[in-house]
Amino acid sequence: MGISVEGASKRFGDFQALDDVSIEVPDGSLTALLGPSGSGKSTLLRAIAGLETLDGGTVLIDGEDVSKKPTQKREVGFVFQHYAAFKHMTVFENVGFGLKIRKWKKPQISDRVHELLRLVQLDGLADRYPSQLSGGQRQRMALARALAVEPQVLLLDEPFGALDAKVRKDLRTWLRRLHEEMHVTTIFVTHDQEEAMDVAGQLVVMNEGRVEQSGTANELYEEPANEFVMSFVGEVNRLGDDFVRPHDMDVVLDADERTQEGMVQRIVALGFEIRVEFVLADGTEVWAQLTRAELQRLELREGQIAYLRPVQAKSFNGSTPSDTSGASTPLGSQDGGDAEVSAAV
Amino acid sequence: MSAPSAAGRVGSGRGSRWALRVLGLGFLALLLVAPLVMIFFKTFEDGLMPPLEAITSENGLNALKLSLLMVAIAVPVNTVFGVVCAILLVRHKWKGNAFIDAVINLPFALSPVVIGLALYLLYSTNGGWFGPTLAEAGIEVLFSVPGMVLASIFVSLPFVVRETVPVLQEIGTEQEQAASTLGANVWQTFWRVTLPAIRWGVAYGVVLTTARVLGEFGAVTIVSGTISGQTETLPLFVGKQFEAFNETGAYGASVVLALLALTTLLAMNLLKRKEDA
Amino acid sequence: MEANPAALPPSAASPRAGMRLPGVGVGIGRGYVVMYLSLMVLIPLAALVDESLTSGLGNFWDQVSSPQAVRSLELTMICSLIVVAINAFFGTIIAWLLVRDEFPGKAAVNAIIDLPFALPTIVASLTLLALYGNESPFGIDIAFTRTAVVVALLFVTLPFVVRAVQPLLIEMDREMEEAAASLGAGGFTVFRRIIFPNLIPGLAAGVALAFARALGEFGSVLIFAGGLPDTQVSSVFIRSQVESGNETGAAAVSMVLLLASLLCLGAISLIQGWGSRHERSTGGALVMPMAGEMPADTEGEESDDERA
Numbered sequence: 001m002g003i004s005v006e007g008a009s010k011r012f013g014d015f016q017a018l019d020d021v022s023i024e025v026p027d028g029s030l031t032a033l034l035g036p037s038g039s040g041k042s043t044l045l046r047a048i049a050g051l052e053t054l055d056g057g058t059v060l061i062d063g064e065d066v067s068k069k070p071t072q073k074r075e076v077g078f079v080f081q082h083y084a085a086f087k088h089m090t091v092f093e094n095v096g097f098g099l100k101i102r103k104w105k106k107p108q109i110s111d112r113v114h115e116l117l118r119l120v121q122l123d124g125l126a127d128r129y130p131s132q133l134s135g136g137q138r139q140r141m142a143l144a145r146a147l148a149v150e151p152q153v154l155l156l157d158e159p160f161g162a163l164d165a166k167v168r169k170d171l172r173t174w175l176r177r178l179h180e181e182m183h184v185t186t187i188f189v190t191h192d193q194e195e196a197m198d199v200a201g202q203l204v205v206m207n208e209g210r211v212e213q214s215g216t217a218n219e220l221y222e223e224p225a226n227e228f229v230m231s232f233v234g235e236v237n238r239l240g241d242d243f244v245r246p247h248d249m250d251v252v253l254d255a256d257e258r259t260q261e262g263m264v265q266r267i268v269a270l271g272f273e274i275r276v277e278f279v280l281a282d283g284t285e286v287w288a289q290l291t292r293a294e295l296q297r298l299e300l301r302e303g304q305i306a307y308l309r310p311v312q313a314k315s316f317n318g319s320t321p322s323d324t325s326g327a328s329t330p331l332g333s334q335d336g337g338d339a340e341v342s343a344a345v
Numbered sequence: 346m347s348a349p350s351a352a353g354r355v356g357s358g359r360g361s362r363w364a365l366r367v368l369g370l371g372f373l374a375l376l377l378v379a380p381l382v383m384i385f386f387k388t389f390e391d392g393l394m395p396p397l398e399a400i401t402s403e404n405g406l407n408a409l410k411l412s413l414l415m416v417a418i419a420v421p422v423n424t425v426f427g428v429v430c431a432i433l434l435v436r437h438k439w440k441g442n443a444f445i446d447a448v449i450n451l452p453f454a455l456s457p458v459v460i461g462l463a464l465y466l467l468y469s470t471n472g473g474w475f476g477p478t479l480a481e482a483g484i485e486v487l488f489s490v491p492g493m494v495l496a497s498i499f500v501s502l503p504f505v506v507r508e509t510v511p512v513l514q515e516i517g518t519e520q521e522q523a524a525s526t527l528g529a530n531v532w533q534t535f536w537r538v539t540l541p542a543i544r545w546g547v548a549y550g551v552v553l554t555t556a557r558v559l560g561e562f563g564a565v566t567i568v569s570g571t572i573s574g575q576t577e578t579l580p581l582f583v584g585k586q587f588e589a590f591n592e593t594g595a596y597g598a599s600v601v602l603a604l605l606a607l608t609t610l611l612a613m614n615l616l617k618r619k620e621d622a
Numbered sequence: 623m624e625a626n627p628a629a630l631p632p633s634a635a636s637p638r639a640g641m642r643l644p645g646v647g648v649g650i651g652r653g654y655v656v657m658y659l660s661l662m663v664l665i666p667l668a669a670l671v672d673e674s675l676t677s678g679l680g681n682f683w684d685q686v687s688s689p690q691a692v693r694s695l696e697l698t699m700i701c702s703l704i705v706v707a708i709n710a711f712f713g714t715i716i717a718w719l720l721v722r723d724e725f726p727g728k729a730a731v732n733a734i735i736d737l738p739f740a741l742p743t744i745v746a747s748l749t750l751l752a753l754y755g756n757e758s759p760f761g762i763d764i765a766f767t768r769t770a771v772v773v774a775l776l777f778v779t780l781p782f783v784v785r786a787v788q789p790l791l792i793e794m795d796r797e798m799e800e801a802a803a804s805l806g807a808g809g810f811t812v813f814r815r816i817i818f819p820n821l822i823p824g825l826a827a828g829v830a831l832a833f834a835r836a837l838g839e840f841g842s843v844l845i846f847a848g849g850l851p852d853t854q855v856s857s858v859f860i861r862s863q864v865e866s867g868n869e870t871g872a873a874a875v876s877m878v879l880l881l882a883s884l885l886c887l888g889a890i891s892l893i894q895g896w897g898s899r900h901e902r903s904t905g906g907a908l909v910m911p912m913a914g915e916m917p918a919d920t921e922g923e924e925s926d927d928e929r930a
């Protein structure tokens with residue numbers, strides 16, 4: 001059941017939440033809508049579900065135009081950030097709700113509910129109330145509930161946003177595995193790029209009501225279409241018109257035509273990686289990502305002068321990446337062609 | 346929370362929406378609006394003069410004065426009690442708090458006649474516990490102003506407490522703690538920090554108390570004997586005029602009370618908005 | 623934290639700080655409050671209890687079981703039950719309209735709900751008589767009938783139900799309704815299975831309070847329904863007993879009403895206790911009358927301490 005959105009637009013008063021948005025979600029895929037607050041990703045998701053009505057544009061599910069169909073008839077499973085658990089019903093009744101209103105017989109409901117509870121690892125808790133569950137358990141219940149009616153499409157709105165970091169990571173993995181098993185077309189909304197890259201096959205980056213770019217995590221990372229995407233998906237340093245990833249920033253102790261001078265401001269150890277913050281002669285602040293080994297070899301200290309040399313850079317104003325101060329350097333071109341790997345290794 | 350969504354809106358069908366409106370608003374119109382409008386119609390049926398004369402008659406004016414006197418005494422007394430009690434309930438844990446809470450709710454659930462009777466029995470000069478003693482000291486409670494005041498206090502007791510408690514809970518203790526660290530003593534903290542923060546809740550409670558006192562009928566009837574000119578508040582005046590087949594007088598006074606009621610509603614609404622802001 | 627302000631508030635966050643009276647002050651404060659309540663409320667009620675039993679338990683029973691007393695109690699109970707049922711229905715509809723619907727004049731309608739709280743009951747009685755008595759502009763004459771009792775009680779108890787349900791509707795989690803819709807539930811099903819069950823605790827509390835109020839109502843019934851043998855509610859009966867000097871009898875029947883009131887308050891307390899335990903809001907009863915919002919029930923995001 002592929003999903004297709006064409007030219008979607010939506011205003012809330014003065015605020016343009018969606019501005020001519022079009023996306024393609026292939027059947028059976030796991031897609032992430034990624035973007036900052038206000039980018040329109042939740043609005044888009046809700047529009048696909050029918051929880052918001054579009055001012056313009058169409059939504060097609062499996063080729064059928066569902067724009068005029070109410071939510072009830074769209075057969076979409078929806079999972080909310082704050083679970084939307086039916087507080088007055090037990091876990092069993094929650095998960096069985098969709099089946100009950102489809103007038104399934106009791107034994108069949110029972111079978112299916114227990115099957116799903118086993119799937120989400122909540123069996124044994126069927127008679128509890130949501131208030132007696134932890135956040136992670138409630139969200140798994142919500143998933144089971146949405147899956148019970150075998151929806152064509154599964155939509156998740158920042159499903160892990162309300163949970164602790166550790167639980168979030170665990171549920172992330174779990175969702176990916178679940179998708180591998182069930183192959184339901186799934187779209188989820190998140191503002192966490194790491195989460196999106198970890199879980200989704202396809203990412204759609206949104207900003208201010210528009211789609212900036214869509215593609216695989218690797219495509220977005222390696223070949224960002226613009227500055228926004230590059231800085232949203234992954235870390236980036238800005239040097240004039242050029243954008244350099246911190247791990248593409250080489251640090252050497254001797255100057256040459258391709259380097260810029262910088263003073264070490266701060267060295268932060270984040271586990272395996274070391275983040276070294278520099279300030280350049282013109283006041284620009286950049287940081288380089290080094291391994292512990294590299295740091296030890298260079299013996300950097302705060303206040304020390306060192307030299308920075310971008311291995312690859314991107315530029316988005318149409319021209320080829322400009323020279324850094326000094327001689328021209330054969331940096332990677334805009335389409336990410338082979339860059340010269342620096343000798344310092 | 347996002348704007349109300351398209352889904353799950355019961356009654357979003359044209360038909361059911363209108364059915365609900367007709368039912369609900371129709372019920373309201375017949376039950377509340379019609380009577381309100383009726384008071385004004387009926388009063389001025391024969392023109393402006395008759396009701397005006399009735400209300401400015403000696404008895405009428407005395408009734409009005411007495412009603413206002415009740416308010417002037419009962420409201421401040423219950424307000425002070427209400428604020429003190431609210432502070433004790435919210436900020437000081439005590440086993441007896443549940444009991445106090447329960448007693449405060451009593452006036453909400455008791456019949457005014459029962460309240461009037463209880464006071465009557467207590468202060469009766471033949472057989473009451475307090476009656477004879479007070480009589481010897483020259484204090485008349487029943488069939489006199491003091492009894493009516495006590496009745497007014499009883500029936501309107503809960504309002505200030507009930508409205509202040511949630512506000513006090515909501516503002517929390519941080520501002521007050523900040524004041525302490527800056528050197529304020531209890532009294533200063535109360536006047537400068539707590540009271541301003543809870544003032545709209547208290548004001549709302551005061552408005553409700555006033556409305557209740559002004560409108561009280563059953564309890565005061567029993568306790569006062571409805572002696573015209575002496576122990577007759579405005580609602581009692583309405584009742585007595587009606588029983589004496591003096592409809593004009595009854596309606597004239599009713600209009601005054603209705604106008605006061607509308608003013609109360611207005612005040613309630615304005616204060617509600619202040620409280621939310 | 624259950625945001626039910628009427629339930630006994632646990633001592634705010636830090637028991638040792640905030641607007642606190644010094645130790646001595648607390649003692650004085652409590653003494654004052656206890657004395658005030660005793661003097662104003664408890665002692666008079668004690669006198670009532672005393673009087674009702676003054677001629678012995680046998681006499682108490684005789685008084686309460688006299689035909690007239692029984693008739694009045696029956697009438698009062700039955701009418702009150704009918705009234706709260708009717709108002710539960712219409713009150714919920716009106717609360718719904720005020721929260722979920724938009725129409726011109728909604729603010730005025732919201733304000734007028736409180737009219738019965740603000741208007742003296744005797745005035746209400748008078749105008750109901752004018753409206754639905756023998757000079758009725760609608761041609762409806764129900765004065766001095768049992769229907770009149772019902773109508774008068776409807777008038778005074780409507781706000782209780784509306785104001786009990788309204789805050790619950792306001793703070794209701796819309797996402798539950800959206801979830802139900804995404805699972806295929808249509809409008810009425812959503813109401814029946816999702817919205818209404820969550821309204822029940824608050825509605826029950828509002829109904830209990832309305833019932834207590836209806837039992838004791840005096841002023842609005844007095845003129846409109848009169849004190850005829852058939853339409854005499856207990857409060858009117860009690861007053862007539864006082865006037866004819868039968869104070870003990872009046873006190874005895876008052877005791878019955880008093881006990882009924884206590885039961886209602888007890889029921890409300892139980893409902894609110896249940897509500898706190900199950901994280902379910904019980905809304906506006908006992909914090910009435912209030913036009914509009916309550917402090918929102920913030921759902922605590924619990925930290926997840928189990929392995930996913």
